[in-house]
Amino acid sequence: MKSNMFFKSLLALAAATGAAAHGGVLSYNLGGTTYNGFVPYNTPTGQSSIQRQWATYNPITTTTDPDLACNNPGTTTDPQLSATVTAGSSVTAFWNNPWPHTIGPVMVYMANCNGDCSSATPSSLQWFKIDEAGLLSGTVGNGYWGMGKLVADNSSWTSTIPAALPSGNYMIRHELLAIHSGADQPQFYPECAQLTVTGGGSGTPGPTVVFPGGYSATDPSIIIDVYGNNEQNVTTYTIPGPAVWS
Known part of the structure; x- marks a missing residue:
């Protein structure tokens, strides 16, 4: 489903105050089909998307923010859409281009809605x-980060829906954690979209976490000062959250 909403979102991005410094996911591609994202700063009336609503290009800056699961407000569109995707296929999220941050990790989560995702509350879901x-x-x-790779790949990120994932209704959650501001203010950029997975397997996804709750405010990978003297020689970084389901 191609939509001129994507192009409107680019205009909104250029017009929004402070938009040059931040942003979010503007569209998705699943199996060759492009799906528009929700357009923040525009009225939600009449917008339909596979993406949950988000209101601002500004980041979330605390691990306890109630909107950490799917951004603010994380509610449904009217009508709320879901994209059908086959287990084992790829999904690409396109962020505003160029994405302005290159220091920090990229993370992608999913959660089983246990029914209709439009009735699900993101903060109550078990995310893997x-x-x-x-x-x-x-x-x-002074290194090359996941976000740097995202920027190099046309401000996009492609992941594979696990082939072993059982069929059903899921949310997918793309998140960037920008840590260029030092230890005082991590910048979380979470975005969620609704999927219907078909052709799935019999795996048991895990480990799972809830948001907020999946990250600790004292996690050294979140409150890290990348400009500190010690960090100039450190060659390892532990990505926050659970291990990737394999």
Whole structure:
């Protein structure tokens, strides 16, 4: 389902105050089909998308924010859509281009809605991780990060829906954690979309977490100061959250 909402979102991005510094997912591609994202700063009236609503390009900055699961407000569109995707196929999220941050990890989660996703509350779901990329090379203070790769790939990120994932209704949650601001203010950029997975397997996804609750405010990977003297020589970084389901 192609939509001119995507192009309107680009205009909104250019007009929004402070938009040059932040942003979010503007569209998705599943199996060659493009789905528009929700357009923040525009009225939600009449918008339909597979993506849950989000209101601002600004990041979430605390691990206890009630909107950490699917951004603010994380509610449904009218009508709320879901995209059908086959287990084992790929999904690509397109962020505003160019994405302005290159320091920090990329994380992708999913959660079983246990029924109709439009009736699900994101903060009550059990989220499991299907993809991640942290420090890819170099040092924490001067290295190549998952977000740097995202920017190099046309501000997009492609993940595979696990082939073993049982068929059903799921939310997919893309999240960037920008840590360029130092230890005082991590920047979380979560976005959620609704999927119907078909042709699935018999796996048991896990481990799972809830949001908020999946991250700790004292996690050294979240409150890290990448500009500190010690970080100039550190070549490892532990990505927050659970391990990727394999």
